[in-house]
Amino acid sequence: MSNDRARLLDPHFVSKLARLDLRARLVVEGFLTGLHRSPYHGFSVEFAEHRQYMPGDPLRHLDWKVLAKSDRKYLKQYQEETNLRAHLLVDTSASMGYGSRGVTKLDYARQLAASLAYLILGQHDAVGLFAFAQGRGEQIPARSTMGHMRPLLGLLERMKASGGTDFTASLHALAERITRRGLVMILSDLLDEPEKVAQAIHHFRHRRHEVLVFHILDPQEVAFDFNREAVYVDVEGGARVTTRPRELRDDYRARLTEWRDRLRAICIEKRADYVALTTDVPYDRALLEYLGKRSRLL
């Protein structure tokens, strides 16, 4: 069982499944299977139904009145009801199309977005989706019905990695467009100047949004594990760098770590949550981060 669960959360395994909705369901169900004793299991204020007490159930949900009246043990179950509005912002710039191990960063982001949406809708929260890239963008406003999943998946499937990223333009525009306060989740490789990223986050924070940044990179981008001397071509700007990886690997890693630390520091400064991911990290890591954030918000 634990093996099956691990497979459902493995990006490489999930990417082989054809349908995105199926993938999202599998990921979330696989994730929830591991959380059966989790405090995130939905209990809210609005009563829904009774269920017979089973040994091991928490006593705090026992209906003492029914017990007093009928000497039978029943648990009260509640319909969760929140007013959380989540906004998934997926970066579709050209750099997101990079994948060294079969899964591109955009694939990973789409799958993660779909899984988050499925999870969010399953908890009766509202979720909206925004695709952002330089000079263009598509959006689906937030809704909380399960039927809203279909347009979300439709947009996710249409996403193509192309063009450059301009956080100042795209994210600022989105910050203006999302009026109602909510949770903004940015799924991006953040390949822009950290100061611009900071400004964009600041803009969301200024609009009283909670921000959760999923910083998605390819493992090769982190490790820079090439061996051969080659011409490395920037996928967005087209810049060409001829170099010897073995000579510069340590230098590259140091620079990249410094950049990620800088982004993390910016997020802390702006009171946003920062989650560093690579496309080989199982999805439960991101889903847990989301649930942690949600629990703090509610």
Add this chain to the structure above:
Amino acid sequence: MPLLSFLNPSFLWALPVTAIPVLLHLLSRRKLPEVPFPTTNFLRILEPREIRRIRLREILLLILRTLALLLLVLAFARPAVTPANAVTNAAAAVGLLLDESESMAAIEEHGRPRITEAKGRARSLIEASRAGDAIAIAYASRGDEPVAERGDDRVRLRRALERVEATPQPARMAAALGSLRRTLERSPLSTRELYVVSDFQRGNWSGEARLEVTRAAAAGTRVYLVPVTAANLPNHAFEAIDPDVRPGPEGRGMELRARLVNHADAPSDRIAIRLREGDALVGGGDVSLRAGERRWAAMPIEPKAIRTAASDTASAATRITAEMDVDALPTDDEWYAVLGTPRRLRVLRIVEARGSAPPRFAALALDPSSNGASGFSVEDESPAALLTLNKARADVVLLEDVAALSGDAEARLRAFLRDGGGLVVALGPHSDPDYYSKRLFPGMIDLALQQPERAPEGGALELRARVAGHAILEGLTVGVGTPLSQARLTGLVRGAVTSPRAEVIVQTSGGLPVVVAAPRVAIFLSSLSDDWGELPFSGAFVPLVRGLVGHAARAASGAPAEAVVGMPPRARLTGAPSGVIRVRGPGDYSSTAIVEAEGTGYRAVALDAAPSPGFYEFDAERRALATVAVNLDPIESDLTVLPVDSIRSAAAPAALSRIAILSSASALERHLRATRRGEELWLPLLLAAALLLAGELLLASARKLRA
């Protein structure tokens, strides 16, 4: 100038491998691949100085890798440097004579047989051969066969060597050397080398073998004598067994006589001899031998084990296997014999009546109790009795102080000898030396007689054995040069042998022959009476007379000469056989035999040589004809080693410089290094390659650290 050669040149085919690093380097520089990558902004652009440094280091690494590979390939090819003053720099015709005769089975003190050491030396020689060398291997025991192995395929030659074991055959050193020498001389290669790997056993190195060595050296071949041992291993052995079983002392029981030899500088005490017929122990005894002693020893044998005359068919022949304590050479501690029918030797003693009855010293020595219990029966007759002489009447004729024989008697005597009879002639004061020398002896024995010679007044002639271990002396415990008796001998007929066919067995201290022997004939040149001294009264008289008659009788009985391994088995037949004669022997030996006339009978000779000792049976149309025993050549028993330098020093001065002695394994190794293999370089090359690889690793890791 030193020459470089390779002992495993086939590895040089791997040299192109060394080009792999260069090829990879060139290919990697041809066109750089383009790799799309999002985070190029974190890549630092190398400065030209850094690029130059990296390129320099890469070239250095390339050189290190290429050199390391090159050195590895060269190390596997086993290069060797031959010094400028090497004896042989060109391809050579190499002859290898490997002694695998019986003596090479001797166990050395370190517990291994000599042949193992010899094969090791031969293997070194073959492995040191160079490409183009023509190698020929001959084996000492197969001297009469063509050279066994020839070619330049070292693997095949090495395998052939591995199969070699010590054979039961004697060495035919001269023939093998001659065959190899001629093979080398036929070679078109100008450089010729002959290696003789042997134990240089004294008995195998006759004058002819030494001459072959000298001939080879004189013809320009470099001869290397490679002795595998310098130790004279003590060894005792059988040399013969008398097939005629004799009555024991004083006519009681039976005894068998075996000739034993002790090839050692120390005495061998109480050597246990066991006589077996099949698995049954039928006799034996303990024998002690002095250092270097060779003598006949009589030992009791169970009379029931001996077939009687009535049952003495070929199939029922008594087969005796004699064994002794095992020593350095186990193969000669066993001897096979087919015993003859016990019989009494009939001696016709011819004496001339000269007034009084002649003394009967010799007759009493042969048959003291006149009943034949001693194994001899003696009939005294005048020379006229010779006119009716035939084999049915006597086995041996003893002419004792007979002046001369009539023509008819002489003719009858010659016919008797042709029929297989034996003759003992004892001269004396009445015998006519001229008659014997010019009339009777020609055709019988090559002995010329002069006038009798008397010892000086008051003096005496002293008798000494000239050869050791002769059958005539079998009853006497004497060594070469030791006095035969203390008895005073005052006269003898002066004589001289005129050919090697006659052998002087006993002589005076002044070198005058006293006992001379030839097949079927024994001559005593003094008197068996008391005319010329006191010999009949000495302890040596009885065994000497019996020895003389026994020698003539043994020859007369037609007992086959000792058959040895390596020679075709042969058997004397009493009648003409019908049908094909087959010979079967130990193992799967099987051969056919041809029949030759011999005297009044026939002799069957197998077509194939006997490969191993044992009993060989002759039969025709499933009828057993004869059984003969084949034994190892006693010459191989003497493990005394010849001083090898004596072979070299006997060579002519011109050839002397071309004969060298490689007396130890290390000397051989030094020689091969200096002349053929050279100084091997694989170890330094391997070390250098390891150093280069270590340097490459160090440089590569240092590069990463700096980067």
